[in-house]
Amino acid sequence: MNKYKIYGVLVFVMLLWGVNVVALKLLVGAFAPVTMTAFRILFAGIAVLVFLKVTKSLRKITLKELLFITMVGFFNVVCHHFFLSTGLKETSASNGALILGLSPILTTICAVFFLGTRLTFFRFIGVVSGFSGVAFIVLAGSGAVTGGTKGDLFVFLSILTQAISYVFIRRASTTLDARLMTGWMLVTGSAFLLGISFILEPNGLQTMAQTRVDLWLLFLGSALLATAFGHMVYNQAVQHIGPAESSIFVNLNPFFALVSSAIFLKEEIQAAQLFGFLFIVAGVLLGSGLIDKWFNQKKNTINSHV
Template sequence: MSKSFVYISLVLIMLIWGLNVTAIKILVEHFSPVTLTSFRIFTAGIVVILILLFMGELRKLTWKEATYIGIAALFSVVAHHLFLALGLTKTTASNAGLILGLIPLVTSVLAVIFLGNRFTVFRFVGIFLGFIGVVFVVLNGKSGIHHVSIGDVYVFLAVLSQAISFIMIKKATIDARVMTGWMLLFGALLLFFISLWMEPNGLSSLAHGTPSLWMIFLASAVFATALGHMFYNKAIQHIGAVESAIFINLNPLFSLLGAYVFLGESISLTQMMGFILIVIGVVLGSGVLDDIGALMHRSKVMGKKC
């Protein structure tokens, strides 16, 4: 798998994930969010398992692998999707999309802590700017921290959970596609039991779906959750957690556009300023400029040797 193919795939995934924020926003307004999320992820898991069966790549797991997948599923599937679904019932799709753009930054910080990546001046500045960007987004022009929505807090917890899962996937020795399928199924089952406790009438809410809502449900489950996570997790193992996460800075842009076109949400100047700060923070915090500087230094050294 060439890097150019991986990069093109990641851009397409970001487009799908950005629009998926709008899709989930629509779905959670009509169904009980946790119940819906468990069924959406279970559907995605079945799709991935069927693809792996067709490709002949599905195999039995060792006890150690199953334990690792279970722990990763708690962060990648249960915590991330639970907090995202709950967050979207309390905040706008555009705000959620912008906050989700922090995933590369948080992943970069965790990579420094758990993977031994270098913590440079650029990364420190990036983390600071990214934080300021989020403050712009969640306050959205209002004064005082009391205006921060609980939905924005939930979405940030979804960001943290996803970043932790990316670090775990990078460290895993299991094929990312196999890991994705079992993570989705295991996580969906846990979410379903959580939904029975949190939403006693959740199953009955599914009876009120229209054909158009179920089309959105299937598109979200198959393209965004199943194929999206399958390819993204493979990219993590191929080019690294931090480099893959850099592409998520495209997610807020597509989320904003999706919320504007399909939900009629306005895009404020404050949100755009927050978006710009988050993107700058992502570029700096993810270590892109450090990598460019190192490459230029090596080129100079090689030039002198020649």
């Protein structure tokens, strides 16, 4: 697949992920959030493993790989999806989507602390810009410095734990196929989430006895398209064009989610949210190292002609 086809597929995946934020907002309103999330992730994990089995890419994993998968599953599945589902219960889909746009910046911060990535001037400015954008978004919904909602905090914690998981993914990717890791971490993570749901939501299974066809179609679409298909395709794109170039497309995720929340949930898009979104986009471009890469390329080009 050539680079431009990969770009097109990535745009489609970001559209799926953006609409999925709205889908999750509707699903957590109809089902017990943690219970629903556990079954949604389980469906996605099984779908990935079935796909790998059909394509003859499924293999046994070693004990060391299992330990990595468990760590990744704890942060990327259990913590991330627990905080995301409960957070969306307490905040708007548009706020949640825009805060999720911080993911590349938090990943950069974790890389600085755990992988020895250098914190350049541009990256530091990017981190400040990104967090400033989130501040605008939270204040737009609360109207006061101390009024940030618990839902906003939970959504922030969801992407923080996901960013931490990328450190373990980076360490495990030398021996373990990303798609194989995705399938197993979704299955193992969903088992942990199901156990948590029995404690926090003792009546959670009863809420899954919904008879509305539209809700179940939304559930399956979220599990199979956004989670299973989306994560496999994104991981493959990272392998082909690299994480830095792939991360550019993550900027489209909050944009699609913001538009979807306005269309499907009739949520009003506020000027402060758009202002905050611009800060987050600038923060991602600076914080992900893309500006550093462009600056260094220009510098090398100039030096080569001197």
